[in-house]
Amino acid sequence: MSTRPPELIRARPVPRPSLWVAAAIVLVLVAMLVHGLLTNENYRWDVVGQYLFDPRVLSGVGWTLILTVAAMLLGIIMAVLTAVMRMGTNPVLRGVAWVYIWFFRGTPVYTQLVFWGLIGVLYPRLSLGIPFGPEFFVFNTYDVINATVAAILGLGLNEGAYLSEIVRSGLNSVDKGQWEASTALGMKRSTTLRRIIIPQAMRVIVPPTGNETISMLKTTSLVLAVPFSLELQFVTNAIGNKEFLPLPLLIVAGIWYLFITSILMVGQARLEAYYGKGFDDESPSKPAKGMSKRQQAILAAGTVKADPNLEVTP
Template identity: 45%
Template sequence: MTTPSPQQTPGRPDAALKPIPRSHPSWWIGSAVLILGLGMFVAALIGNENLQWGVVGRYLFDAEIIAGLGRTLLLTALAMVIGLAIGIVLAVMRLSANPVFNSFAWGWIWFFRGVPPLVQLIFWYNLALLFPTIGIGLPFGPQLVTWDTNSLITPFSAAILGLSLTESAYAAEMIRAGIQAVSHGQSEAAASLGMTGAQTLRRIVLPQALRIVIPPIGNDTISMLKFTSLVSVLALPDLLYSAQMIYSRTYQTIPLLLVATFWYLTLSTILTVIEHRIEKHLAADRQAKAARPRIAWAKRMLLGSRRIEGAA
């Protein structure tokens, strides 16, 4: 008589068995070194009087800092909305069979993904050196309305242009990948129902593609939040530039940089939590939709078997 293995023990389901990882001495040594190093780092931060934690607390909710924080959030939101809107158009053009549309979208993505955002910010801010006036008129004809470029390209508009155009190139590639991930059979089914290509794209393909690319877009939003710190070169009073303006008067550089660091970390943490919540919601919704056909099939089988039993 053989002794049953733990997997064959009566009354003990296999799903309840979990492998226990084998510990190694290197785990304990490495953990101890990391905890010790982290403790020393925290103690150095707390005990270092040059950090001036009292100054950090005094300026944490300063009116100038809060105003810069609001401008940082506004720049992030506008750059993402404009960038995503342009990115959707570029993604559709990139997948178009029209060689002109495809080439234009490829060239746009190649250029704005290759030029650093800081270079773009400086270029847009100095656009008046290239075009003193900007106008609207007939092609190769007279201009109907003209504006002075310096009055149009303010530090804020230059920041929006640089950030949103950079985002459009990255968003276009993410959305293109999402569109290609949608099954082609759904487009064929929509065409068989008499839907046009634009209707299929708007009602079927894009909604599913956006659900796929929402997680990377959330990660891109966090990156955009940090990219906004580049606008300080344009003297635009965002969060970082507001901190710089204060420490240029008080000479308390490190405490004000710690204030800016605190708010960047806080906003990044909030966006990360929101991103994870959205991912969990989408995953649960996807699992629920995947389970519906199985539940409907089980119900049909159960009803069919009851009918057969009743007939018998």
């Protein structure tokens, strides 16, 4: 009887020539694109380099970031308020939240920005006082709602209507047992929401909110409807029209938008990883503390998941 050990089986990957053909086609197309970008003189890369760090362009980048941050802050505040109102038991507050979401989601953001830009035509002055009675404070509308405020209001209120549904879906994703347990412990509804529900809902809320932030960065280009003439797209268009070089200045704006968007995407990924702890990194093969060797062997075999309620035998 032969005692020679059996020969080892050498596994070989299945050949997939179609993948290599697809990769070659993609590489050829990329090479053609790069060649066109570098050799086509109509792109005027010298003009792009000249205006990429122009003080006017940098100022436009700064104002674009200011509008994005301010509008998103207003949108988040409105979204949390309306989401909580819609989840409440007061029918009046639920109706108000529904009408707000219905109106601002049902009309284009450009139309809303035009409206805020013309608010002084409808209401030349604003006042605080008693309805049908004396007025205590009177303001000129355009002294209070200037172009910057109008742009932030138009963008923020519109964004709040969309974020409200995102926040509401995130809050609804938390198990209702969390509410019941906190109520049984005597916690107030506001405390439960702030310390238990919202932290757990952030795992669902953060990804679409990050997408909305990136979208808001580009939506700021519509504030010319107010009109607001300091943001990036308006500034680059003005320079391009003045120099009769619209295409190179569009490329300048595109480069800055891509740069800022890339930073926001990295930040979004970090936030998703932070709030996803305990959900995405669960390893069923990791033994729970206090488990017996038998239970660890069963867990390693992948037949059951770790259960802290398993009976531990010495």
